[in-house]
Amino acid sequence: MKNLSRLNPYFLKYKWHLILGILFVTGSNYYGILIPQKIREALDLVQNEIQSLKSADPALQSGLYERLSQTLLWFALIVTGYVILKGLLMYAMRQSLIVMSRLIEYDMRKEIFNHLQQLDQSFYKTHKTGDIMARISEDVSKVRNYIGPGLLYGINLVTLFAMTIYAMLKVDVELTIYTLLPLPILSISIYYVSNLINVKSTLIQQQLGKLNSTAQEAYSGIRVIKSYVKEDWFVKYFQGESEEFKKRALSLAGVEAWFQPLMILLIALSTLLVVIVGGHRVYEGSLTAGNIAEFILYVNMLTWPVTAIGWIASVVQEAEASQARINELMDIKPAIINTNHSVYDIRGDIEFRNVSFAYPGVDIPALSNVSFKISKGQKLAILGKTASGKSTIGDLLLRIYDIQHGEILIDGKNIKDHNLAVLRNKIAYVPQDVFLFSDTVSSNISFGVADADDLEIKEHAGYAAVADDIIRLPSGFDTLVGERGVSLSGGQKQRISIARALLKKPDILILDDALSAVDTTTEQHIMQHFNAALADKTVIMITHRANNLLNYDKIIVLDKGTITEEGTHDELIQKGGFYAAVYEQQLVQENL
Ligand SMILES: Nc1ncnc2c1ncn2[C@@H]1O[C@H](COP(=O)(O)OP(=O)(O)O)[C@@H](O)[C@H]1O
Ligand SMILES: [Mg+2]
Incomplete structure (x- = not known):
């Protein structure tokens, strides 16, 4: 994280975006947590009322039934209210954090471009244009990925985890432990899969760059190519490079195909544990059926953030490497230094x-x-x-x-x-x-x-x-x-x-x-x-x-x-x- 510390001044500059973003994330997760709890209450209520309905005087049944449906309607309205609040806060969080990342990206590009304008011929002699372009476009984008989505999901992860696990522990400690057991495996495997995906994407990018420059050369050199009757040779060459691109793209698709099934498998495992262990508890009478539903919802809520751990880790890694390249560029001092700032005319000797x-x-x-x-x-x-x-x-x-x-x-x-x-x-x-x-x-x-x-x-x-x-x-x-x-x-x-x-x-x-x-x-x-x-x-x-x-x-x-x-x-x-x-x-x- 040493290289990324260069970003601190930007965070300071946009501190209100950051602080508000954290508050919005926390708020949105708070309402998110309330939803499973309300649903548990509703389910338990239904279960109890059904019991009393069955044993009640048939004359009173329709009145009781009326009352129950009204209460349930209220629950539905409250849950809808929570969902709306959660959604609004999510909108606000994206507005603050993602907007911050775009503002920082803009600042960075401007600063790098300014710096490049200061550098002299000796720098441009030793650095390839493509390399310089990559730093100002790709590397900045990768750092932006960390500042924006990376940070957003990171903060989301921490707050959601703290709140959900607290809520789960309040219900049942042992059940919580069983439910969370498969999740570390999930995030570690996602980390490896994401890294593999990154490596393969980079290979694809490189090949795409090669394809682009081959095509560009073919167009700008079309007169030479035609006059030397080299069209067929160029077509063959381009086909070869395209073939390589296809191979790399298919290899990436192969890895990506693992992503979803792996996630679903491990989540299903968590859910299965909730049902088995929780079922025993309900049988013993220490938990209600509503608790099971509540837990399944918690597991679902944790799925995405846990998946994101692996993703965040690889985003941070990539940003660190990109920022290192940007820092290296920004640390190059112009060889020609101006010491005089007065304005005057030149005679011409x-x-x-x-x-x-x-x-x-x-x-x-x-x-x-x-x-x-x-x-x-x-x-x-x-x-x-x-x-x-x-x-x-x-x-x-x-x-x-x-x-x-x-x-x-x-x-x-x-x-x-x-x-x-x-x-x-x-x-x-x-x-x-x-x-x-x-x-x-x-x-x-x-x-x-x-x-x-x-x-x-x-x-x-x-x-x-x-x-x-x-x-x-x-x-x-x-x-x-x-x-x-x-x-x-x-x-x-x-x-x-x-x-x-x-x-x-x-x-x-x-x-x-x-x-x-x-x-x-x-x-x-x-x-x-x-x-x-x-x-x-x-x-x-x-x-x-x-x-x-x-x-x-x-x-x-x-x-x-x-x-x-x-x-x-x-x-x-x-x-x-x-x-x-x-x-x-x-x-x-x-x-x-
Ligand atoms: N940017 C450069 N980097 C390294 N060597 C250079 C560069 N520009 C010119 N040279 C070398 O310096 C010498 C003088 O070049 P130059 O002044 O361009 O000659 P002229 O203009 O008389 O043809 C040549 O040997 C050339 O190869
Ligand atoms: Mg010359």
Whole structure:
């Protein structure tokens, strides 16, 4: 129960739900207990009256009979009243306890989601999406199962047991002991059966997850599958997995089939004992027939709670395991910590001083001893082969990771001393792998700006040379893109992403190969806007093209994480290295 103690603050927060819930449970059980007692009274009354009726003067019989039926009607009304009260209190108990569990579930999900938003790339690198999703959905549900039904039946069990056994003992101690004898066997066997059911359900869930992802892959990869004529192979594979699912489901059904008969058998045993032992007592004259009926009703009342013991035990066990996984997640501290909370503008001076950096869990450094400096308004181009560390520079400027050696200075101040929110708000970064949300084009463009109006959105789409493309879409700027919308070309996505970045009116703009899928004419168009509108902004262009459309103040060439060339366009052409080679090759291609 150590892990579940993390839930205590929630119970404290919703203490009134809990306290009222306990009161309602107790009240409902109190009226429940009164019912068998009233029925016993009624039965005993009938038995006695029948005796006196038989021996009475025939002239008086109909009068006595009349009186008896009226009394019985009263009993019936009283029992009905108890049942209604019990029902109302049960309703109130569910309203307080189950509602509490839903409120706590909501709080937990919100907190976990918030926490996940705080965590950084290094966390997402080491944790699978499916695993994270499972914690926020399944694990929270399992804990909710304990807080809601688990706790409810637990409290119900304790109060009902205490009251029923007290009432039984008052009637006959020995009979009570005989009646209760089979019940522990019942709850232990239910515990084992429930555990078995849980294990089997988990296996089914896993297989279902596999089926789902197989199906999803088949749909999203349908073009590849068809072009490689792999349809039959996929169908066979899916059939195999479905077969396994069926096997597991049938195995669960087999265990579940035991549940009911086992319960009925043991209850019948209890009832049998009541009749045999109680019958002797009635014969001796120490109990009445009404007592037997009363006891049988008690046994019936105890059945469900006793069954629930086993169930509660396995629910608590599962919740404990789930809460452990949630706690583990919640205890992970973000690696990037913000210490500055003031709000200010960024000028745009950038300096790398002997920066070395290796990704978490990787030995080979992505950058080694990199130094360069650009001032506000300057334009920097970064070139290099793939895996030379270009994108890493972009990641580091947004402080997605912290470096191990050296210093990154922005406006002369160490990046670690900047307000992270200011930093990320003032720098616009167009990543290499463009991501668009399943939303309208217009919402995708205005993603970084809460109060952008339509005119601004259209204007900036124009700057990114994508407005004409968007207008031609089925619903223009309101077209849905992404998974449930139209599919866009790589170049269109890149330009929408650029529009999104420009709309932020950033102080520093970083483009990571963001024009790779855009043709040269369109690139020139975009660059014209950059030259005009971003004259006083710092721009870093990670690119594989060696043109000088942006009049770069500085160009650096990276190779295996180190700077191998540095200078202006003319200087690097003069130098005749990597840059010059790329440039020459490009000229040849353009002439072709
Ligand atoms: N998230 C990451 N985790 C581990 N290694 C990475 C990660 N991103 C990049 N790398 C590695 O760091 C090196 C530099 O990568 P990157 O900066 O993306 O190169 P480029 O953008 O020049 O192609 C490569 O060896 C790459 O494999
Ligand atoms: Mg890259």
